[in-house]
Amino acid sequence: MMPNKKLKEKHLDALYKQTHFSKAEIEALYTMYRRLVIAAQAAAPASAIGHPPKIDGIDQSTFRDVMHNTFDLVTEEAILERMWMTWERGAAGGEGSLRFESWVKGLSVLLKGNMEERIGYCFKVYDLNNDGFITREEMFLLLRNSLLKQPGDEDPDEGVRELVELVLKKLDVDKDGTVSLDDYREAVEQEPLLLEAFGQCLPTKRHTTTFLKTLTNKT
Template structure:
């Protein structure tokens, strides 16, 4: 029988929910395995001004109070954390008496990965972390260069206290690997293949991934055009919240978010 003549399986609501929970279990296993992956090579260092202020400029705080979900005291504590991260990264750069490398101002990719992994608990796939870094809003700089304090604070605001719509947009942008406005079957395959653990004895492990892609696509593709737009994704996640991080963890757990926010309060009280 030709592939086109194969009957399409009918999935009940109960079976669909069970399958979605299976996706979450598969992805959780993949995240545990990701802890063993080697660190990526350090990024190219960029020249910039030194951080020498103990508190952010008043105008910066005023703007961020309006555009983020942090208050003034939290922003000051976050700035202190930002300064320490930048200073630690600068101190780790090898020095040369003849030709010292320029110091990077801002959060570089290596520091970003460390905070996401160790502090916010994002034990996720390399492709997801890379996309999270690239898609982080940098203002006029787009997705290039280190993260200065303003975009760092705005991005953390979404991660830690983002609205449902902000969280959906963040995850969608991460999964849209080529940033063309759609999550395609190829992108789903790439993300899920990196997430799932290969089982011993599997003759064609990719076949299982392709089956999973077809299952998730049927859940996400509202207009049935073979790809997932932001509107498709938004509608599907509103109906089934398990689909929010269907292709890899992009957001910290409530526990990790709460612990990070408590750190801000503690740091501010100890100033």
């Protein structure tokens, strides 16, 4: 089902109040959203009886393409997967695609979010099992591909475990062996560079500024 060409005024007003975007930016994002959904429909294979595929929003493949090509988020596959799951979990019903409302709210945090919103977002991405804590095991999985393995290393994971302990020491404010959201928030407020300690899940300022300018130019 293709999204309507025009965004209804009540939906525009609601999203304006719920996000950090101007109304003109929301309308430009809607144009982008329609284009992405239509392109996904055209690219998807037809069913066995020739019916066009039913794509009701931004699917995971399109999401990954946008993160790679528009925001240059060339991050670990595990991080991209978690980003998708975090966005999708915030969508109504978690239907395997992002409707426009979820898409805009996610982009609002990604591109214009305040520190509290970004802290909450990054924490959700890093909390792999959604239990409210980032554990040593989760840190290991997130960081294991961040270190280059040297030829001849007897235990290539030893460096990762050492890095985990180093990061845990900085983030585990209450010293209970795991990182809660409160721990993470307090540590990041003291040292903002720790926000993306386990991998990039936010675009750079340069890519953010460039993208936002394209929205302005389209209106």
